[in-house]
Amino acid sequence: MTIGIDKLNFFAPHLYVDLVDLATARGVEPAKYTIGIGQEKMAFPPLTQDTISMGANAALPIVSKEDAELIDLVILGTESGIDYSKAGATVIHQLLGVQPFARAIEIKQACYGATAGLLMAKDYIQSHPGRKALVIASDIARYGLATGGEVTQGAGAVAMLVSDNPKILALEDESVVYTDNIFDFWRPVYSDNALVDGKFSNEAYITFFSTVWEEYKRRTNRCLEDFEALCFHLPYSKMGKKALLPVLENDGATDSVKEKLLTNYEHSILHTKAIGNIYTGSLYLGLCSLLDNQPNLKDNQLIGLFSYGSGAVGEFFTGRLVPGFSDHLQTEAHHNLLNERQALTIPEYEAVFKEKLPQDGSEMKLDTQADPASICIEKITDHQRYYYKK
Numbered sequence: 095m096t097i098g099i100d101k102l103n104f105f106a107p108h109l110y111v112d113l114v115d116l117a118t119a120r121g122v123e124p125a126k127y128t129i130g131i132g133q134e135k136m137a138f139p140p141l142t143q144d145t146i147s148m149g150a151n152a153a154l155p156i157v158s159k160e161d162a163e164l165i166d167l168v169i170l171g172t173e174s175g176i177d178y179s180k181a182g183a184t185v186i187h188q189l190l191g192v193q194p195f196a197r198a199i200e201i202k203q204a205c206y207g208a209t210a211g212l213l214m215a216k217d218y219i220q221s222h223p224g225r226k227a228l229v230i231a232s233d234i235a236r237y238g239l240a241t242g243g244e245v246t247q248g249a250g251a252v253a254m255l256v257s258d259n260p261k262i263l264a265l266e267d268e269s270v271v272y273t274d275n276i277f278d279f280w281r282p283v284y285s286d287n288a289l290v291d292g293k294f295s296n297e298a299y300i301t302f303f304s305t306v307w308e309e310y311k312r313r314t315n316r317c318l319e320d321f322e323a324l325c326f327h328l329p330y331s332k333m334g335k336k337a338l339l340p341v342l343e344n345d346g347a348t349d350s351v352k353e354k355l356l357t358n359y360e361h362s363i364l365h366t367k368a369i370g371n372i373y374t375g376s377l378y379l380g381l382c383s384l385l386d387n388q389p390n391l392k393d394n395q396l397i398g399l400f401s402y403g404s405g406a407v408g409e410f411f412t413g414r415l416v417p418g419f420s421d422h423l424q425t426e427a428h429h430n431l432l433n434e435r436q437a438l439t440i441p442e443y444e445a446v447f448k449e450k451l452p453q454d455g456s457e458m459k460l461d462t463q464a465d466p467a468s469i470c471i472e473k474i475t476d477h478q479r480y481y482y483k484k
């Protein structure tokens with residue numbers, strides 16, 4: 095029995111900031127953002143979107159009525175959740191009409207949370223063939239105005255329906271995971287914005303990748319040549335390449351292996367360049383980007399995935415493209431979503447950045463018509479967020 099990703103979709107809010115405009119406003123050479131960091135646009139959420147609504151918007155187009163009856167697990171991976179206690183997955187469970195005898199939980203481990211969810215879902219399906227699990231990664235990446243991390247902000251969600259006999263990616267059993275207690279990025283409970291030691295986080299990411307890759311090779315006897323593509327957690331589009339290049343050198347990759355992996359890397363970063371960091375969803379946004387933008391991928395090819403969550407946990411795992419996978423992608427919808435967005439000027443972005451939902455328990459009604467998304471926050475009353483499904 096194969097188990098893996100049966101359906102895959104992402105969502106990004108309809109507002110974005112052009113990073114050349116941001117660079118100009120911050121007095122930075124635009125090439126630093128577009129070439130040095132490798133980002134072009136940064137998705138920004140209106141007040142009507144949070145991790146719950148974005149996650150539900152990502153899942154809505156791929157969860158059919160039949161799926162909703164078969165889903166036993168709804169897992170939300172997020173590090174920008176809205177409640178210390180209640181899992182956002184309980185709300186998504188309701189918004190999608192998932193059958194009631196299901197488990198709904200939220201997982202946190204920085205950008206690694208959704209990977210923990212995906213691999214837990216795989217184990218669940220192994221023991222419950224015929225059933226399904228919905229894994230959602232949803233986050234708003236905020237570092238603050240005019241900070242070093244500002245250019246690596248973003249917002250969005252990825253939804254994955256996990257089942258046996260999946261139609262897109264069959265996950266393999268062997269993976270290597272590695273944990274070390276470090277402070278490269280964290281967000282204390284009193285802070286809206288993340289604290290980050292940017293350089294240290296880059297170094298930790300690179301070290302974690304080489305560590306799990308070396309161990310993976312030792313355990314499996316596989317090598318770079320076995321892979322058609324490697325997808326990376328992408329806090330910004332250059333990050334994965336910084337980790338990949340030294341491994342290509344160390345492993346003595348041939349020119350053709352280098353060319354194949356680096357070409358496919360470029361396909362895997364296009365959505366991230368247009369959206370920015372979506373934290374725990376960013377590895378899966380990279381997978382969507384590879385599948386949406388590389389028409390030469392073939393059935394049964396092997397894809398490696400490197401997940402990294404600061405703090406830190408890293409994992410390298412793998413999957414094979416299922417025969418006929420290309421008939422089951424949401425490529426057109428993804429391109430339409432990206433093309434139909436609206437640019438914010440820098441003053442508009444700064445104004446939206448400072449807007450907040452009530453922090454003191456007061457009530458608020460929001461303008462859902464100004465947001466084209468199918469699911470939006472409608473109002474806050476009695477300390478509860480209400481979501482409107484159009």
Ligand code: COA
Binds near residue numbers: 131243329
């Ligand atoms: N043209 C082209 N490239 C330029 C440039 C220009 N005019 N000016 C600078 N650059 C390049 C630098 O050489 C550097 O490239 P390199 O990384 O290949 O060496 C890159 O742009 C970034 O410059 P740097 O000075 O290192 O940027 P920074 O001090 O502003 O920090 C981050 C960049 C990513 C560390 C910062 O944005 C951050 O903290 N982000 C959040 C944390 C994060 O995403 N961590 C990732 C691991 S999870």
